[in-house]
């Protein structure tokens with residue numbers, strides 16, 4: 105097809121404006137399996153399909169925008185983590201990435217545990233039948249009511265995040281006649297993001313108790329004295345979207361160093377360490393994530409080696425992947441509303457959602473890719489910015505991407521790798537209704553989180 109729909113539009117051969125893109129891909133219709141859920145493909149007409157269902161059908165039945173989640177892929181990724189770590193370790197899915205009752209049931213069935221960090225997440229987990237002893241409760245400011253609820257429910261562990269919380273949880277557990285299993289979250293002075301980590305001065309954050317200055321050792325000392333607590337281990341979470349294992353190496357070294365100090369001072373070996381989550385996924389073809397078995401092997405080797413050096417028996421390891429399980433399993437399906445070419449710059453493609461269903465681009469400058477989904481096209485690539493319908497110029501979904509030059513209103517486009525931190529961070533900005541999550545599996549599709557309605561909005565507005 106020709107580009108006649110937008111004769112004034114910038115051509116890829118023009119001098120391109122600044123941006124986070126490289127040259128246009130050779131084939132705009134190709135779907136890089138790194139960034140798309142496993143059952144995604146194109147049918148003989150070029151329409152994007154997932155689990156054997158084409159997106160035009162999904163859009164018709166469920167509307168747009170919608171998060172389309174590949175259930176088989178979710179289960180496969182959960183299982184891959186579970187299998188990679190084997191029976192000597194625990195995998196806690198980080199519920200904040202995306203949580204719903206269906207997700208809780210899948211996790212339960214696949215043998216994973218679950219991290220929650222609020223009363224709402226705890227309620228969701230319990231209401232979908234996750235056994236309390238497989239739930240870990242996190243957060244830097246759990247309310248007394250949340251702590252009480254978690255202790256009463258019998259959660260497997262509470263991760264203590266401050267000196268005050270040590271006392272608070274001990275007190276609440278004791279008043280309920282219980283002894284709560286706890287881990288102590290420490291900050292090891294490592295902060296990792298994507299390909300790099302920095303190993304100085306990262307105690308300057310709200311989470312955890314710094315290892316520096318003996319504060320973590322003092323926290324353990326205090327916790328060990330309290331009857332309401334059973335200290336089972338040390339917790340460290342160093343960042344997110346990490347590809348480089350060297351940050352975990354330094355973290356494990358420092359956590360094991362603390363275990364050794366604890367053994368030397370108190371004569372006990374804490375039985376568990378948790379190395380957190382943060383493993384990266386591919387948002388674009390430039391990202392190269394590792395497979396769960398490689399991560400499991402690397403982490404297990406690091407901990408084993410460090411413990412041998414410290415002459416400690418190897419503790420039970422746990423990890424907390426969120427994004428790495430759910431992120432790649434979903435894409436957001438949008439309908440194109442307007443296509444606005446800006447001469448010499450780029451073409452603005454407006455969709456029927458935006459920062460209310462994906463805040464990550466605005467919040468973190470996150471990178472995404474995008475594809476024309478309702479058809480294929482042989483038109484020339486056109487440099488685009490996919491934007492939403494909100495009243496903010498920062499309302500950007502995909503900052504820089506190439507789409508076919510014949511893109512037109514009414515086309516469906518899909519943004520892959522939106523399973524994590526998109527629906528869970530969604531808002532009602534501009535009173536836009538939050539999209540549904542549609543799970544597709546084996547040729548069937550069903551809503552697992554329904555679309556918000558104006559009635560939902562008005563129900564909260566009681567003035």
Ligand SMILES: *Cc1c(COP(=O)(O)O)cnc(C)c1O
Pocket residue numbers: 198200201219242341343344345380381382383424425426427428524
């Ligand atoms: C956010 C978080 C995770 C999960 O991070 P991902 O990047 O989604 O893997 C795990 N543990 C803790 C403590 C977290 O705060």
